[in-house]
Amino acid sequence: MKMFRPVLALVLSVLALPALAEIRIQEVKSPGGLTAWLVEDHGIPFTALEIRFRGGTSLDLPGKRGATYLMTALIEEGTGDLDSRGFAEARDSLAAHFSFDTGADVVSVSAMMLTENRDQAVDLLAGALTAPRFDQDAVDRVREQVLSNIRSGEKDPGSIASREMDAMAFGDHPYATPGEGTVASVTALTRDDMLEAHKGALARDRVYIAAAGDITPEELGLLVDRLLGGLPATGAALPGRAPWNLTAGVTVIDFPSPQSVITFGHSGIKRDDPDFFAAFILNEVMGGGRFTSRLMTEVREKRGLTYGIGSYLIGMDQAEMVLGQLSASNDKAAQAVEVIRAEWARIAADGLTEAELAATKTYLTGAYPLRFDGNGPIASMLVAMQMDGLPIDYPNTRNEKIEAVTMEDVKRVAARLFLPDALRFVVVGQPQGLTSSP
Template sequence: MKAVLALILALMLAVPATAEVRIQEVTSPKGIKAWLVEEHSIPFTALEIRFRGGTSLDAPDRRGSTYLMAALIEEGAGELDARTFARELEALAASFSYDSSDDSLSVSARFLTENRDEAADLLRLSLLQPRFDLEAVDRVRAQVLSGLRSDLKDPSAIAGRTFSTMAYGDHPYASDGKGTIESVQALTREDIVAAHKGALSLDRIYVSAVGDITAEELGNLLDHLLGDLPETGAPVPAKAQVQIDEGTTVVDYDTPQSVALFAQPGMERDDDDFFAAYLLNHILGGGSFESRLMHEVREKRGLTYGVYSYLVPKDLAAVYMGSVASANDRIAETVQVIRDEWAKMAKDGVTEEELRNAKTYLTGAYPLRFDGNGKIASIMVGMQMDNLPIDYIATRNDKVNAVTLEDINRVANELLQPEKLHFVVVGKPEGLKTTN
């Protein structure tokens, strides 16, 4: 059976990326909505389920409970212990995965048409009746704690924690969704059960499916799979009040290379100027070797192997971030070059050639994302969570191409805030010190 699934996966990935993605909205008899792309050439379906909220739902003294819960869902359900559940899943040649982030809990399922009903039964059991056996809780908790202890020695993780604490104050975003060593050690089975009840509910669900399934079949599957979930879950926190000011925070750490995160306030995903900001970021630091930061920091001066910037529009806060690493005796120069380029683009904007090249790259690369049922399903469920229209895939490149030079340079002046660009540097940086 594994060989059959491997063959089907190979065929699925061979579907041309340029094929038109025709999405239809499906409403189940019980009212559960989903987006569907029918693809009957392969007897296989990819199903993606998202629950808005994620680890931000954790109570302040229960940080890590949603993350641990998500890791435990597949550790047995109903009358099936962890080992039996895994054997049943393998026998069906199906795969389930469960994950959590700041803003969502995700469930991914892949199954053959011939085993669809049995796979749905098993997935339903995991969502509605996870066992959370104490043996499994202790084993998975130990794995999480091991990762958290490793993060204490990871300069990138240290920089991330330092930035989050500074930027988000007392909001859940301020601390790691995996929790702390102390909070995870203190979690009880009752905390995990409560996290499950709070995170999986019908009022925050988004679903997409791609593959060998009709709209009627998907509607019936959704009601069977999800219809008995609670109507409501734990309340989603309020928006974070992002606090980022110009300056530098140095965290002393014994390493030959300093790691830096830099950030300023960002832009919400639903902002009318988001596509201009997206193109702007590609030109500044998101376009790998074609970006200004890479050219100035790496190519011209050899200060780093890589420097990147990226828009981070979370559900409850938006920031504009970047990352770089450089030798301790060169990180101060690296920071200054980035600051200079940030200010230069804010003042002078981009050129017509830069805009044209960015459009060519971003519109040309976009169809390559749709190279398999699973990726298409994941993109579609993300579109729903971002409140994008159902025809977004067909119109996205038009929106990119519609951005004018006047648009992008106005946004450069409005979005880029050199006076609020803050660097968190972890290492032994020469010539840098905390300035706030």
């Protein structure tokens, strides 16, 4: 769910800051005790601000699934004496950009503001974050948008496959059900539920803050207190560790389509695990975003079984997974499943070649600085680093950690990470030669 309205000229978001080696991250302590990370650059008169609240849709109370999702969509629907339209007009008049998003573990707030309008933009955003109106007409209107998305997802094979995988994996944990809720649960939500969700999700004890651009540490410290000081000190309790119930096998869900959507995976690896960088390299070789990955080579290029396929290390706060997805025609789905199993077994047994390891290190270390291509991306990366528990000097040491991975590391971690006998395939379609197994 992205509530996105571009206002600032696109060029502002893509103008790069100095090269990665020159970026200096400062830790800022506000007078009120909040911590923020800052990359200060006065070359362009605007600031990007990223705020994350840990918890997200996993904080939904029993019977209130979808409350945090709907609440987040309503944040920009008015505050104080401004209704939805008045808020939008005030934001646009300041040439400011605000967006609000929520996921299983986080509520995200992104803002970009011109230096000359920064004080007014901060005041407007502070009102939205600390005192949203939640007018009933806005609740009803946005609810209908959410319900429309839910109904569309119920007919989308990719969404069906993801929901089934989550339900099988996570038991009674919030991860087991879609964060946007169901038609029944969202229909039953009230304005009071929005107030409760807001109080539980947006609190100072779970906030992470980053900024990049035309602002000093002193100015940022005052800004974050002004912006967030009106929020509750503590929010709702975070959920505990998710159970892991996913077993190996195949689940076929009948869906009338000439193609089958196939989601596959098993348990994964934590971000703070000492083996993470070896796992990261291994997954890049197996199913990363390049056409040279093994899955793209074996499933697409050699056999023409799909247009695209990838695998991903999924790290959530309370669970980890290795997941992949592809679409294949119904008559080719069974063969695609067998090829994936074979590639999983091959990498588990043999690891990587020297050439694969060297080429992947070159790609990963070379591509990393390109992520720091503007104030917005930099602020987003800084706040993600904080949430992952990474040190403030991580951008300067990350590539060293990639380079330090050895052939012995990848062979050992391949056997640990890739588990062909644990793979579960969820197939949504009418695949020939595939049936459900326990």
